[in-house]
Amino acid sequence: MLGGERSVVAEAVNVISLDALFGLVRLTVMLRGDAVAITPEERRKCEDRLAKRRDSAKKGDSSCPSTMTPLSIRTVRAYFDAPRIVLGKKGRIVNLNVGPISDVVLDTTYCDGQIRVGKGGNSGTNFLFKRCKTYDKEANEWKVLLERSPMRKWKALGVLGTVAGVGFQYAFKAKGLPGTLFGIISSALAAITGAAVLFSAGGIERDDSTNL
Numbered sequence: 001m002l003g004g005e006r007s008v009v010a011e012a013v014n015v016i017s018l019d020a021l022f023g024l025v026r027l028t029v030m031l032r033g034d035a036v037a038i039t040p041e042e043r044r045k046c047e048d049r050l051a052k053r054r055d056s057a058k059k060g061d062s063s064c065p066s067t068m069t070p071l072s073i074r075t076v077r078a079y080f081d082a083p084r085i086v087l088g089k090k091g092r093i094v095n096l097n098v099g100p101i102s103d104v105v106l107d108t109t110y111c112d113g114q115i116r117v118g119k120g121g122n123s124g125t126n127f128l129f130k131r132c133k134t135y136d137k138e139a140n141e142w143k144v145l146l147e148r149s150p151m152r153k154w155k156a157l158g159v160l161g162t163v164a165g166v167g168f169q170y171a172f173k174a175k176g177l178p179g180t181l182f183g184i185i186s187s188a189l190a191a192i193t194g195a196a197v198l199f200s201a202g203g204i205e206r207d208d209s210t211n212l
Contacts, residue, residue: 002056006036074108164190
């Protein structure tokens with residue numbers, strides 16, 4: 001039960017995967033959350049914000065779309081866990097939570113067997129999603145990664161530092177261009193991920209709860 005003892009009606013998962021060197025190096029960022037139906041008070045506040053944005057659009061503010069419609073009965077509030085960052089295809093190299101928990105209001109303005117059109121409850125921004133095939137391997141890879149227990153912060157930084165150092169040395173010792181690129185990209189990804197971990201807000205715990 002979330003959001004004032006409201007029942008969870010759906011699971012929301014956003015996944016971004018970045019591949020390098022023909023898939024040999026992969027960085028995955030995941031945002032998983034539980035969705036609950038919004039209360040009448042939340043709906044009223046969102047409708048007020050959208051009405052103000054519509055008024056701004058009518059006055060010539062190009063950043064506010066004038067086609068924003070009222071929220072539908074499918075509107076929910078999604079409570080997201082801390083973002084999960086994974087380095088490696090199996091999540092064995094680095095797998096940790098980075099940053100704070102969050103929540104957002106989401107609406108579904110259209111949905112059929114293949115397409116779903118979503119909308120931000122406060123911003124009015126539209127999102128387009130296409131249903132993946134049930135047996136799509138790539139579309140289901142995130143499930144295995146999320147099942148793994150996240151690392152603690154300092155252990156993850158140690159692993160990332162080692163990967164960055166080894167990649168840097170490999171780049172200079174490699175005799176061919178592919179090996180040099182592999183070392184540079186591996187080192188860069190590890191360094192960027194390490195910086196995100198070091199300066200992120202929020203806790204990183206092995207037994208991090210998914211209940212907000």
